[in-house]
Amino acid sequence: MSVHELPHLQAGLDQLKKDGVFRKLPILEGPDTAEIVLDGQENVVNLSSNNYLGFANDERLKQAAIEAIQKYGVGAGAVRTIIGNMDLHEKLEAKLAEFKREERAFVFQSGFNCNAGTIQAITAKGDLILSDALNHASIIDGTRLSRADKKIFQHSDMEDLERVLKENRENYANCLIITDGVFSMDGDIAKLPEIVELAEKYNCMTYVDDAHGSGVLGENGRGTVDHFGLHGRVDFVIGTLSKAIGVIGGYVACNETAYQWLSHRARPILFSTMLTPADTAAALRAVEILMETDEYQKKLWDNAKYFKEKLGKLGFNTGHSETPITPVIIGKESDAMEFSRELRKRGVYTSAIVFPTVPMGTGRVRCMVTAAHTQEQLDRAVEAFRQVGTEMGLI
């Protein structure tokens, strides 16, 4: 035990408790599926997972992982640049490049690492990074690690982006515009066609983090770039292997030059051990399945539409989502937490998302509908929303 009592941390925890936002980590007992055992509670409808297609517990992926363990063992053994680069990793990269319709794909241990490592590697002092106000934390951190200057533009506001470009572009060598493809808290899609046009007009590189778009949007889930038909016009297309793909890992689809540069300069690749064989093989199997069929995307979108319509009819504010992400805006931080707790008592698990993850006063429960949910499970969830919403006077 530490000899220090860490009073500054304790004061922070006390404040969280006072604000009603202190939480204990929930414990999932068993696989991440549409209906789960959570903290000993059985038959809980799971509306909190990014496992969009239900792949996290898919038999084919599990089998691929088992076979990879038999053949390659459980660990990569070292960083990629030393001996941790297996043929299996190269196979996954080749398949991802084919799937994403880009020249190459470079795999990292997570989506977070991918952003932290890539942004830092491709920008330098004297460059400028332009970042959407609602970009993911890993983009913010990657930008902090870079020695480039940073400017934020208002969320999806193309006039503001152009204003910042006009005022600053000529003062910098290279300029990188970064946006999420799908914004994870509201479910809206980036205005990628306009961003790409501005990037071409002002000679900027483009970077799309498609963690929530890959596997969800575009042909067979090829992502936001495919959805808008922008192949070849976005320089860095980030995806994660931990959401729709159901496993763990991240990647950037890019051209050969970027690929080579990252393999020399991306710090998570130089200084952290590569993805395990099991994860790599399972992710590879998932991408193969996506390329064979679009039945999972179809089911996902059907389920999301069904659920949103039902909640809308009850009078809930589901924001302006354009994707299966379904926020239900409650308002006050503590109300959102209470709403989530009450749903939980009725066997429905949603995560409460509050400040500072979203702006103050827009506390919400975020519902992640997946392809794996049955209509009966969604109906049960809607009924719980109706009960809690009525009790709390929200509908």
Ligand SMILES: *Cc1c(COP(=O)(O)O)cnc(C)c1O
């Ligand atoms: C989840 C997420 C990440 C991180 O991906 P992991 O694979 O979980 O590390 C990065 N960017 C965005 C936009 C995300 O939603």
